[in-house]
Amino acid sequence: MFALIFSLLSAVPQGVRTRAVLQAEILALRHQLLVLQRVSRDRKLRLSVADRLFWVWLSRLWSGWRSALVIVKPETVISWHRRGFRRYWSWKSQHPQGRPSLSREVIDLIRRMSVANPRWGAPRIHGELLKLGFELAESTVARYIVRPRRPPSQTWRTFLWFPLISSWCRRCSFECCLSS
Numbered sequence: 001m002f003a004l005i006f007s008l009l010s011a012v013p014q015g016v017r018t019r020a021v022l023q024a025e026i027l028a029l030r031h032q033l034l035v036l037q038r039v040s041r042d043r044k045l046r047l048s049v050a051d052r053l054f055w056v057w058l059s060r061l062w063s064g065w066r067s068a069l070v071i072v073k074p075e076t077v078i079s080w081h082r083r084g085f086r087r088y089w090s091w092k093s094q095h096p097q098g099r100p101s102l103s104r105e106v107i108d109l110i111r112r113m114s115v116a117n118p119r120w121g122a123p124r125i126h127g128e129l130l131k132l133g134f135e136l137a138e139s140t141v142a143r144y145i146v147r148p149r150r151p152p153s154q155t156w157r158t159f160l161w162f163p164l165i166s167s168w169c170r171r172c173s174f175e176c177c178l179s180s
Contacts, residue, residue: 028068
């Protein structure tokens, strides 16, 4: 009696399944039959990328896909999905290469303009290059401008010794004046 009631209760969900679920199961089983018909002579099951994508797609749409899967383990389909997810995000997270590099001629032109016109700064040279049709940023122009050489500034040692030397020179020249 218990077995009869259990079998009746377990058959109820089978009768209540929707038409879409049944169609998904039929589609899954037919796909597996097609894959098994393609088995090569060495009896090795070879799944193409399209087969794997089909199972990943079906696993996303149908929650009961594991019960209909016979030719591969459900963990395999999940690993395919994870591998595709990793590949997608590694592709998506690739950074672009940045700004395009300048040609050697443009860099030489910037340097020649800065040497020929030492009073022009980066904004002026940038404006002139824009008038000539070159698309580049002002910061790029500033990077390649030739900076004029300045004389070295005094060091701390010079700064501290200069008053001592100058006072000594004044004293010596004053004593020289008194002795004569």
